[in-house]
Amino acid sequence: xxxxxxxLPILIFLVIALGLSTLFVFLPMATARLTGVYNPTAxxxxxxxxxxxxxxxxxxxxxxxxxxxxxxxxxxxxxxxxLFPWAVSLGVTGWVGWTGMMIFxxxxxxxxxxxxxxxxxxxx
Amino acid sequence: xxxxxxxxxIGAELGLCLVALVLLLLSAWLPRAxxxxxxxxxxxxxxxxxxxTLALLLNGTAGPDANAFGALLRLDAFSAVAKxxxxxxxxxxxxxxxxxxxxxxxxxxxxxxxxxxxxxxxxLLVSATDLMTLYIxxxxxxxxxxxxxxxxxxxxxxxxxxxxxxxxxxxxxxxxLYGMSLVYGFAGSTNFDAIRTxxxxxxxxxxxxxxxxxxxxxxxxxxxVPFHMWTxxxxxxxxxxxxxxxxxxxKIAAVAILTRLSFSAFGEQFAAWxxxxxxxxxxxxxxxxxxxxxxxxxxxxxxxxxxxxxxFLLIGLATGTAAGVSAMLIYLAIYAVMTLGSFVALLxxxxxxxxxxxxxxxxxxxxxxxPALAWALLVLMFSLAGIPPLFGFYAKxxxxxxxxxxxxxxxxxxxxxxxxxGAFYYIKFVKVMFFDARxxxxxxxxxxxxxxxxxxxxxxxxxxxxxxxxxxxxxxERWAAxxxxxxFLTA
Numbered sequence: 001x002x003x004x005x006x007x008l009p010i011l012i013f014l015v016i017a018l019g020l021s022t023l024f025v026f027l028p029m030a031t032a033r034l035t036g037v038y039n040p041t042a043x044x045x046x047x048x049x050x051x052x053x054x055x056x057x058x059x060x061x062x063x064x065x066x067x068x069x070x071x072x073x074x075x076x077x078x079x080x081x082x083l084f085p086w087a088v089s090l091g092v093t094g095w096v097g098w099t100g101m102m103i104f105x106x107x108x109x110x111x112x113x114x115x116x117x118x119x120x121x122x123x124x
Numbered sequence: 125x126x127x128x129x130x131x132x133x134i135g136a137e138l139g140l141c142l143v144a145l146v147l148l149l150l151s152a153w154l155p156r157a158x159x160x161x162x163x164x165x166x167x168x169x170x171x172x173x174x175x176x177t178l179a180l181l182l183n184g185t186a187g188p189d190a191n192a193f194g195a196l197l198r199l200d201a202f203s204a205v206a207k208x209x210x211x212x213x214x215x216x217x218x219x220x221x222x223x224x225x226x227x228x229x230x231x232x233x234x235x236x237x238x239x240x241x242x243x244x245x246x247x248l249l250v251s252a253t254d255l256m257t258l259y260i261x262x263x264x265x266x267x268x269x270x271x272x273x274x275x276x277x278x279x280x281x282x283x284x285x286x287x288x289x290x291x292x293x294x295x296x297x298x299x300x301l302y303g304m305s306l307v308y309g310f311a312g313s314t315n316f317d318a319i320r321t322x323x324x325x326x327x328x329x330x331x332x333x334x335x336x337x338x339x340x341x342x343x344x345x346x347x348x349v350p351f352h353m354w355t356x357x358x359x360x361x362x363x364x365x366x367x368x369x370x371x372x373x374x375k376i377a378a379v380a381i382l383t384r385l386s387f388s389a390f391g392e393q394f395a396a397w398x399x400x401x402x403x404x405x406x407x408x409x410x411x412x413x414x415x416x417x418x419x420x421x422x423x424x425x426x427x428x429x430x431x432x433x434x435x436f437l438l439i440g441l442a443t444g445t446a447a448g449v450s451a452m453l454i455y456l457a458i459y460a461v462m463t464l465g466s467f468v469a470l471l472x473x474x475x476x477x478x479x480x481x482x483x484x485x486x487x488x489x490x491x492x493x494x495p496a497l498a499w500a501l502l503v504l505m506f507s508l509a510g511i512p513p514l515f516g517f518y519a520k521x522x523x524x525x526x527x528x529x530x531x532x533x534x535x536x537x538x539x540x541x542x543x544x545x546g547a548f549y550y551i552k553f554v555k556v557m558f559f560d561a562r563x564x565x566x567x568x569x570x571x572x573x574x575x576x577x578x579x580x581x582x583x584x585x586x587x588x589x590x591x592x593x594x595x596x597x598x599x600x601e602r603w604a605a606x607x608x609x610x611x612f613l614t615a
Binding site for chain 2: 107110114118
């Protein structure tokens with residue numbers, strides 16, 4: 001049974017962090033309204049883009065290729081994150097650890113081959 | 125640790141996984157026309173996995189101490205029976221799929237691959253005896269389900285269904301993980317048996333929160349009220365073969381793991397989760413029965429019907445007895461056949477251009493146009509309603525019997541009342557098909573011909589649900605009792 005009471009400081013920390021961040025958001029709003037400087041105009045509410053009038057809507061569509069690259073990146077980045085602790089502890093895990101990682105890499109390689117063949121890695 | 129034994133116990137999953145990986149590569153290299161060959165290969169792999177599991181079950185290898193990989197997975201009678209149900213319903217879904225997508229030119233070799241990975245995830249899920257393997261199995265199955273829901277990617281509704289399922293499924297996974305982390309924090313282990321020992325006695329507030337959150341996460345996966353909102357939208361938007369799959373195998377897997385988790389990990393805390401399960405069961409039955417009444421779309425009606433059926437399943441769980449679990453397993457098997465049959469019948473309702481007939485209006489007078497299809501639907505609908513000579517009646521009977529024996533008379537009474545309400549829309553199917561006039565405008569298209577695969581699945585499920593199904597009851601009762609008692613050996 002884990003003794004949770006030793007984590008009480010973290011709980012207090014979380015409560016304080018939450019309280020402070022709420023304060024930072026709502027205190028300026030309340031101050032502005034109560035002191036009477038709250039006076040929105042179209043200029044004030046429009047987005048700021050280096051002093052120019054905004055060129056376009058910020059919610060534009062991205063090409064789906066960016067997402068494909070991002071997803072592939074996450075997978076291989078995580079693979080690297082798994083490889084480091086595996087490499088360090090290979091002396092302890094021995095052949096069992098080696099085989100397990102090779103199976104994992106094999107599955108990833110099959111995924112990469114599939115991705116390559118169907119052309120998900122081509123930009124055009 | 126004996127690796128050979130462990131690998132032998134998960135042989136079915138290993139085989140499916142290898143076949144899926146090979147098929148994945150083949151689907152990229154072979155032309156798209158080869159998709160049908162890949163489907164046949166995937167179906168044979170599923171058949172092989174069923175035979176392998178059945179063999180392990182029959183020769184006594186599958187037992188309470190058949191632990192694999194240091195008690196991460198266990199192949200007992202319960203998981204073997206659940207796996208067989210999963211493999212068989214996935215197999216039937218593969219049989220009815222290709223022609224639907226081929227008609228639209230959307231069929232690809234990735235479909236059987238996704239279904240195989242889904243089956244691997246589900247069978248890991250039902251044999252999990254550790255929170256980690258539970259989560260991995262659940263995610264492997266869910267992630268491929270999200271892709272399947274949006275498989276017809278040029279179709280707006282299918283893409284929407286996939287996105288909706290993904291976002292809400294991600295939320296449910298988050299809730300489940302939060303609950304698991306609380307349970308782990310208070311029990312100090314992720315192993316079900318260790319959790320059971322650690323949580324014995326008085327339950328603290330934190331651990332109770334953990335249990336509640338885990339139940340909430342799994343209730344989402346089985347689409348029980350109040351976590352059912354996604355079901356009609358996803359079932360309606362996803363392509364019909366995918367909906368056929370969703371209503372069958374993933375639900376069997378999620379109900380099975382919920383049962384295993386309740387009895388092995390939280391077995392000492394029956395009083396804590398019984399109220400949750402009883403409430404969820406009651407709410408699902410009532411919402412499922414009432415929600416479908418105003419629906420015009422047939423797929424949405426069947427989606428509410430599946431919510432309603434989950435409620436009946438959970439009555440078996442709420443009893444907390446071996447008899448209740450065995451009744452639940454019988455209901456699960458019969459439900460799988462009923463839902464498979466009714467969605468396949470829906471799949472067969474399309475005109476020559478492949479435009480589906482998805483509303484009550486379009487099946488008016490079906491009995492004159494396609495008498496065989498109409499009579500099969502009649503058997504399926506009366507069976508879902510639980511009308512006596514058909515096999516669906518037996519499923520409801522055993523569940524209510526178990527509830528009454530366990531003293532849950534109020535739950536059984538409400539269940540019976542709600543199944544009378546639910547009978548309204550099942551009988552509406554029959555009324556519209558047999559007694560409504562065929563629309564006068566001849567512009568309305570005819571029901572097109574269907575491949576033999578569809579007819580054979582429909583015929584098989586209709587025969588199983590007809591009074592002939594009662595011949596199976598002794599065998600079913602024996603299997604279900606063996607599977608249920610496997611869960612209670614640890615008690």
